[in-house]
Amino acid sequence: MTTATADPLYPSPDPDPFFTAPGDLAAKAPGDVVRTRRIDSGPYVGTDAWQVAFRSTNSSGDAIMAATTVLLPIGVKNPPLVSYQALINSLGTKCNPSRSLFNGELQDAVGAMLPIGRGWAVSLPDYLGPNVAYGAAKLSGMVTLDGVRAVQRATEIGLSTSPVAIAGYSGGGMASAWAGALQPTYAPELKLAAVVAGGIPADLEQMALGLGFAPHPGFGLAFAAAMGLEREYPNRLPVSDQLNNTGLWFRDITHDECRRFLLFHGALRSADQLAASKSLMDSPAAKEVLRENSLRYHDGVPTAPMLIWQGIYDELTPFDSVKEVADRYCRAGAPLTFTPYDIAEHMTTAVAGFADAWNYVEARFRNDPVPVRC
Numbered sequence: 001m002t003t004a005t006a007d008p009l010y011p012s013p014d015p016d017p018f019f020t021a022p023g024d025l026a027a028k029a030p031g032d033v034v035r036t037r038r039i040d041s042g043p044y045v046g047t048d049a050w051q052v053a054f055r056s057t058n059s060s061g062d063a064i065m066a067a068t069t070v071l072l073p074i075g076v077k078n079p080p081l082v083s084y085q086a087l088i089n090s091l092g093t094k095c096n097p098s099r100s101l102f103n104g105e106l107q108d109a110v111g112a113m114l115p116i117g118r119g120w121a122v123s124l125p126d127y128l129g130p131n132v133a134y135g136a137a138k139l140s141g142m143v144t145l146d147g148v149r150a151v152q153r154a155t156e157i158g159l160s161t162s163p164v165a166i167a168g169y170s171g172g173g174m175a176s177a178w179a180g181a182l183q184p185t186y187a188p189e190l191k192l193a194a195v196v197a198g199g200i201p202a203d204l205e206q207m208a209l210g211l212g213f214a215p216h217p218g219f220g221l222a223f224a225a226a227m228g229l230e231r232e233y234p235n236r237l238p239v240s241d242q243l244n245n246t247g248l249w250f251r252d253i254t255h256d257e258c259r260r261f262l263l264f265h266g267a268l269r270s271a272d273q274l275a276a277s278k279s280l281m282d283s284p285a286a287k288e289v290l291r292e293n294s295l296r297y298h299d300g301v302p303t304a305p306m307l308i309w310q311g312i313y314d315e316l317t318p319f320d321s322v323k324e325v326a327d328r329y330c331r332a333g334a335p336l337t338f339t340p341y342d343i344a345e346h347m348t349t350a351v352a353g354f355a356d357a358w359n360y361v362e363a364r365f366r367n368d369p370v371p372v373r374c
Helices: 097-103 109-117 137-153 171-186 204-211 219-232 245-254 259-266 284-292 319-331 346-365
Strands: 033-039 047-057 063-073 081-085 121-125 164-169 194-198 306-311 336-341
Touching: 047 137, 063 097, 063 109, 063 137, 081 109, 081 137, 081 171, 097 109, 097 121, 109 121, 109 346, 121 137, 137 164, 137 171, 164 171, 164 346, 171 194, 194 346, 204 219, 204 284, 219 245, 219 259, 245 259, 306 319, 306 346, 319 336, 336 346
Parallel strands: 081 121, 081 164, 164 194, 194 306, 306 336
Antiparallel strands: 033 047, 047 063, 063 121
């Protein structure tokens, strides 16, 4: 049983006017600064903190406003800049790094601070955009690149000439890898010293089909990705129309929530319980949207030095799709280092790979020769 028509359910807007788009946003260029402010760095001792609101682009090519939070190590002149795409995997505005850095919802906040210890500045963009469109990978890549542009253009922060690296894992790895792939065409003027990405969801269609209709411990995140993609593609991916009353109830209670809530309340639920029919995955339009947000089917090839790491037996992000992307990059001559780990558990691979990833970034900041290992 379902409703006749169920429109997408968007997140509650952030009440802070800093995050409200101006009326002339479309007249600005991607990456142009809308406003900046200095903020209290809170628990991140030894840092100065800024927030930058900027113009970016959504998946339809329309202007949107996004924001990023910048932490700078006190006493370090002209530090390198790392755009760190944090593990958001959420649906609410309170889950964006601009909020979750300070409200306890950002679970990899400690990892985001590791570059600070090396004397680098860190920018943490709200890369899911104003509608918190989790799963919209192309959007995430564009917002990431525009976040770097905006930080460089915010002259009061003082990072206009800093070397730049882009880094992330899992959902953050997807945003980072897409930024690397899009940069040559979307932001060709940006010079990226390094792109490091791990645990990449490289084929959303494959992941959706693999999840199936049986109960699954990670169903809450899969459901959130479907809701996020519907927000980004409301006319092409009408997921809410496919939900039964239980599904609409679950959508309503999760639409403003973050990763821990989604995992806990979605554990061992299933599409079979929440869907009115099983027809959505048979829809050519749905498959088209999933493929548009899958690196496996994106023609772009990064030109910046890139490190990708992936667990061979990763139960969440299949290895074969990432390996296929890496092989294509290598055949195209991309300066890629691809590192597989003989690990199954998704987050264990993050811990295993990040130490080498940060060392790779440091070597690029030193202008060491770029290794290629395919």
